[in-house]
Amino acid sequence: MGTKGVRAEREPAERLPVARVCVDVPLAHLDRPFDYLVPAADDEAAQPGVRVKVRFAGQQVNGFLLSRVESSDHGGKLAYLEKVVSPERVLDPEIATLARAIADRYAGNLADVLRLAVPPRHARVETQSSPAAADSEPPERPDAAASPDAAVSPHAAVSPHAASPDATASLEAASPGAVASRDVASPDAVVSQDVASPGAVVSQDVASPEAAGGPGAPADAAVPVDPDVTVSTNDAAHPAGGWDSYLAGPAYLRAVREGRPARAVWSALPGEDWPARIAEAAAATVLGGRGVVIVVADARDLDRVDRALAETLGEGRHVALNAALGPSERYRRFLAASRHQVPVVVGTRAAVWAPVPRLGLVVIWDDGDDVHAEPRAPYPHARDVLLTRARLADCAALVGGFARTGEGQLLLETGWAREIVADRAVLRRRSPAIAPTGDDFQLARDPGAVVARLPSLAWQTAKQALQAGAPVLVQVPRRGYLPSVACAECRAPARCPHCAGPLGLHGARDVPVCHWCGRAAADYSCPHCHDRRLRASVIGARRTAEELGRAFPGFPVRTSGREQVLSEVPAAPAVVVSTPGAEPLAEGGFGAVLLLDTWALLSRADLRAAEETMRRWLNAAALARPAHEGGRVVVVADGSLAPVQALIRWDPGWFAARELAERRDLGFPPAARMASVTGQAAAVAELLSLTHLPDGAELLGPVPASDEQERMLLRVTRSRAAELAHALHEAAGVRSARKAALPVRIQVDPAELF
DNA sequence: TCAATCCGTATC
C-alpha cells in the first residue's frame, strides 16, 4: 500500500517525541494514558490539550493529548499519532487534572469525564473565529507567563536534563491508582477529622500564598464575622453593594478581590437580588485579575445572572453556556472561554468544566436542585466538581441559596467554609410574615369560592393581597409526580375533605392522601355518588388554576409550569399558579405566597424529602414582599413540623444542621459515603465479589430496581470514601477486561438513594 | 522438529 510507504518514512519529533494520550474508550481497565510517537511533522501542533486520532487495538479512536515526554515506560514499540485533529488546545491543564480527580472520586473513567468536560468539536466555528483570535492571542492572555499553559509547552517545559519522563509539566493527571488526596483542606479529608475544631481546620487556608502574603489581609481567609466590617466607613471606600447586608459580606468581597481562597456558604435573604450579588462577587474577582465560574440550575436563573453580569462587568467580559444552545454556538462560547478571551463563565451544570484564565472564584446557586446531578457516567454532582475545582486551584468558593443543603452544612461544620448570613435584625426587616395553616379549614363565605375551598387563612391572605393591588403566588405540586385519584363511579375528582386539595395514592399505600395538606383520607367516599372506590386520574396545575380562579373571581389567573415558564409578572393583582421551580418574579414582590406543595414532605421514602420541601418553600417564599410592605406567606401544613418551623423563622441553617445530625445518626450521606451498584443480579454479584472493600464497609440490599435489575448499596465512612471508589473502579476494570457481557452501573453518591 | 491453528489477553 502507498500509505504504508509513507508511514515508514515518518520520524519522531526531535524533542519530547512521546505523547501521552487519553484514548476515548469507555473501558475501566484501559483508564490510563497510552504513549505514542509524535511525527516530526506534527511537532508544532501536538501540544498538550489537543484532540488527536490514534490507532488503538487496530481501530482509529479519538483521544486527548495529555502531555509530551522524553521517553516511554512502555516495553513494546510505540505507534505514531495518526493525526492531530486540530491545534486547538481544548483540554485546559486545570480541567485535565480536575477531570482525573472527579473520575477517581466517582469510580469512573477519565475518558467518560472528558466527554462531559469538553464539548464536541465544530470545525467551522474553530476556523471562523481562529484567525482573529490567533492574531490577538498573546495580548489576550495577559497571564501567559503565569498560566499553566506556559508550562505545558513542551519546549519551554523540559530541560534536557529532566531525569524522569514525567518531569514534564503537563496535563498529566494523577494516575487512577492514586487513592486519597492527602490534602487536608479537601472537603473529604477534613471530614475525617471531625474532632478538629473549625478554627484549626480553617487555619489551613492561611497556607495559601495570597493569604500569607498580604500584611493587611486577615489571617482567616474564610472571613470571620467582623463587626467593624458591616458598620464601618470601609463600605464607602470599597462599596459592597447588597453584600453589606450580610455580616461577612464585605469582607468576603474584599477577600475575592485580593485573590484569597475564601470559601463560604451563603444563605440569601428573602427577596434578595441574588444574581446581582453573584455578579458583584464575580466583578470583585475580575478586578483582582482572576477568573470566575458560576453554575446555576436552569435557563431562567442563567438568564438572570447573564443579565446581571452584563450590567456589572460590561459587555464581552463573560459568556453564558446554556444546555439548550446548538452545537456550533455552544462550541463558539466554549472556545471564547478556552482561549481566555473572557474572565467569567456562567452556565448550567456542564459549565463547571469551563476553562477560565487564573480561576479565582467558583459559585454555585441553589445547590439542592436535583438538576445539578449529572445523569451521564460517572454521574458527578456540579457542586462536587466545583468544590473539587476550588480545592485544586486553591481559589475561593461560594455556595449560595435561599435554602441550605446537608452538604452545605457539612462544609460549615467541618470548617471548610464559613457562613455568610444576615444579622437577625436585617432578616426581620426583609422577611415576609409567614404563618402555617392546617387546622382552620372552613368554607369561604364568598360564593365564588365554593368549588376550590382553601384554608380560610390562605384564602383571606390572598384576597387581601389582591385587593391591595398585589400579585399572589400559589405553589402547587407538579403534575405527574403523583397520580391523583377520582371516583370510580362518577369520575368526580377525589377531593380532600379538609382542604379540597387533590387526593393521591402514595406508592404501596392504598389510603389516599391529600397533595396539599397531607392529610390521609382513610374513609373517603364520593360526595356526589357516595361510592367508595377510586380510580387513578391526573390533575395538573392548569385544572388547579381554573379552580383557584373561581375562588378569586374578577382577578386574572396565570399559570407557570414546566412547559410554559413565566419569567416575570407586573405589580398588579393576579393569581399566579406555579409548580415548584417555575415561579416567576413579581415586580416589587408578591403580596402573598400560598404554599400548597406539601407532597414531598410526606413521601418518607425519599431521604431528601424534607430538605427538598424546605428548598421549594424558601425559594417561593423569597419572592414575597417584606412584611412591612404587606408581604405574607401561608404554608398549608402542620406548624409543628420542622420544615414549617424553619420556614416561619426563616432559618435554613437550623434546619440543615438538624437534617445533617439526623443523617449522621442514620449513617446517610453526606455524613457517610454511599455507592450503588445496579444491574442484573449475577452481574452485581460478580462485581461485588471482585471488589476489595475497605475496612468497615457495609453492604445494604439488594433492593429491586427497574426491570430485572437489582441494586446493592455500599456504605463507608467519609475517610474511606476514596478507597471505596478506587476498589469499585478496580473491580469494574477486571470485569471489562474479561469482556463481561452484562453491564453494571456504579454510582458514587447516587442522586436517588431509595 | 516444525508449521498450522487455537485461545487468551492486551490494546502504546
Add this chain to the structure above:
DNA sequence: ATACGGATTGAC
C-alpha cells in the same frame, strides 16, 4: 475490533 504470544496439535 485486531494483533500478538504462547500453547496445542498433527505431519514428517
